[in-house]
Amino acid sequence: MELTVVWYLRMSLIYFVAGVLVGFAMLLWPAESGYFIPVHTHLNLLGFMSMMIYGVGYHILPKFSGKLMYSPKIMKVQFWLANAGLIGMAASWPFSAMEESPLFGTILIFSAFLTLLSAILFAFNMMKTVKSA
Numbered sequence: 001m002e003l004t005v006v007w008y009l010r011m012s013l014i015y016f017v018a019g020v021l022v023g024f025a026m027l028l029w030p031a032e033s034g035y036f037i038p039v040h041t042h043l044n045l046l047g048f049m050s051m052m053i054y055g056v057g058y059h060i061l062p063k064f065s066g067k068l069m070y071s072p073k074i075m076k077v078q079f080w081l082a083n084a085g086l087i088g089m090a091a092s093w094p095f096s097a098m099e100e101s102p103l104f105g106t107i108l109i110f111s112a113f114l115t116l117l118s119a120i121l122f123a124f125n126m127m128k129t130v131k132s133a
């Protein structure tokens with residue numbers, strides 16, 4: 001299995017554990033939990049679910065079509081964008097919601113942009129891979 005694919009799967013499982021830990025902590029400290037709902041949901045849905053789909057998709061879809069992946073380079077760049085984006089979003093989201101400083105809002109938007117870019121790259125790479133089948 002391609003090393004980048006292995007890292008997509010590893011990071012997915014790490015985000016899963018982080019996501020459920022945040023969910024559990026939200027039950028223990030309900031007063032603060034509101035700030036952490038988007039951290040919990042996006043660690044689980046962008047981190048665990050989407051990252052798992054990226055990894056499995058990159059591994060399986062080219063095999064289904066019997067062709068090589070359109071761009072292994074995009075797969076690698078997308079890995080870094082998706083991880084930097086999600087970590088930035090998860091770290092800045094509660095502070096941005098607390099309105100501690102406008103800096104956190106800026107970090108959140110910048111990280112969200114990286115995440116958006118990574119999703120678009122995934123879609124592009126997959127479309128091209130499927131099309132070449």
Ligand code: HEM
Binds near residue numbers: 023027
């Ligand atoms: C140990 C496991 C988990 C615990 C203890 C937990 C706990 C929580 C808590 C306390 C909330 C906030 C509810 C509220 O006050 O409105 C929440 C919301 C949410 N959780 Fe989890 N969760 C867990 C696993 C998951 C997983 C695995 C996923 C997705 C794959 C998930 C997705 C969501 C979503 C989407 C919301 C937001 C729902 C809404 O908008 O009302 N959770 N969770």
Ligand code: HEM
Binds near residue numbers: 037042046112116
């Ligand atoms: C660039 C990527 C994304 C950005 C910037 C983003 C942004 C947001 C924002 C601003 C909210 C409202 C949070 C609030 O009420 O304070 C939200 C909620 C939500 N998003 Fe996303 N999202 C992204 C990707 C996704 C993906 C891929 C999924 C699912 C696969 C998802 C699932 C949800 C859910 C279930 C909620 C409602 C629960 C919550 O309030 O956290 N999001 N998102």
